Amino acid sequence: MQKSPYNATVNGKILITPDLMVLRVRTDEPRNTFKAGQYTTIGCLAAEERSPNSVVNLEQPPPDYLITRPYSIASANHETQDFEFYISQVKSGQLTPRLFALSQGSRMWVDDKILGVFSLNDTPEGCNIVMVATGTGLAPYISFLRSHAREHTAIKLAVIHGAAHPWDLGYYSELSFIQSNFPNFYYFPTLLRADNNWNGLTGYIEEHLEAGILEKSGIDIDPEKTHFYLCGNPKMVDSVSKFLSKYNYEKHCTGKKGSLHIEEY
Numbered sequence: 001m002q003k004s005p006y007n008a009t010v011n012g013k014i015l016i017t018p019d020l021m022v023l024r025v026r027t028d029e030p031r032n033t034f035k036a037g038q039y040t041t042i043g044c045l046a047a048e049e050r051s052p053n054s055v056v057n058l059e060q061p062p063p064d065y066l067i068t069r070p071y072s073i074a075s076a077n078h079e080t081q082d083f084e085f086y087i088s089q090v091k092s093g094q095l096t097p098r099l100f101a102l103s104q105g106s107r108m109w110v111d112d113k114i115l116g117v118f119s120l121n122d123t124p125e126g127c128n129i130v131m132v133a134t135g136t137g138l139a140p141y142i143s144f145l146r147s148h149a150r151e152h153t154a155i156k157l158a159v160i161h162g163a164a165h166p167w168d169l170g171y172y173s174e175l176s177f178i179q180s181n182f183p184n185f186y187y188f189p190t191l192l193r194a195d196n197n198w199n200g201l202t203g204y205i206e207e208h209l210e211a212g213i214l215e216k217s218g219i220d221i222d223p224e225k226t227h228f229y230l231c232g233n234p235k236m237v238d239s240v241s242k243f244l245s246k247y248n249y250e251k252h253c254t255g256k257k258g259s260l261h262i263e264e265y
């Protein structure tokens, strides 16, 4: 019999909506320390069941095929054996319908390696940090805030989170709590499909940037003073990058330092 590739156990699953979840996983062995903002690769066998609300995928890998995809780590960087992921289901996808069918105690696979250059704590000292996300692109910022929020009292930190409905705003309570306890932290959730019960921001992230939402909180859009992190939907990343290029923001990538840091999903 073939040896199971599994090396981790699901120890928590919170469904925020039928297609959005927080998944907590304990690895059999601890991983190396990592930087808040990085990602790892997780997976499960094609033999695993798909969630009941997924749609049939015509591509059928063999049952012993390990389906793997990268996910940003949402948990704090001192937790090297208990990992949290914030995952949205792609109903026709290969891995996410199987992850959504897992339950407490299910076994799965987590890579030994933790990778990525999207590392928020490398921002030059004294620079404000603006974290822009759509959907599950919020995950690396949750890791950063849980790991480092207390160390950064001398700069301003802001999270701008775009989602469709109020119920898609995962971590709303946690971010609202941080905002009410840290005077240097600003949380701007904005919705594209808000109902009448929502009295917060609506519309696209770049519209709020253009309207001066950051300047009103004392955060200058200036590469010398403020670093921007963009994570999530490529369309948001593209339009916010274009907006920031007017202010001379330059993309940070391997081998080149810049004030604009990007992770696309």
Ligand SMILES: Cc1cc2nc3c(=O)[nH]c(=O)nc-3n(C[C@H](O)[C@H](O)[C@H](O)COP(=O)(O)OP(=O)(O)OC[C@H]3O[C@@H](n4cnc5c(N)ncnc54)[C@H](O)[C@@H]3O)c2cc1C
Pocket (backbone or CB within 6 Å): 039, 069, 070, 071, 072, 073, 085, 086, 087, 088, 089, 090, 092, 093, 094, 095, 096, 097, 136, 137, 139, 263, 264, 265
């Ligand atoms: C560095 C990195 C970090 C990531 N972190 C996260 C994370 O924290 N949370 C998270 O939910 N995802 C994250 N992703 C995306 C993730 O790796 C998968 O691509 C995603 O979950 C879909 O996997 P799947 O196997 O279900 O779908 P697949 O079988 O890979 O894709 C099926 C189809 O859906 C499309 N598709 C792929 N992704 C999406 C999407 N997000 N929304 C809509 N359509 C899509 C594809 O174009 C494809 O046609 C990350 C990606 C990268 C590169």
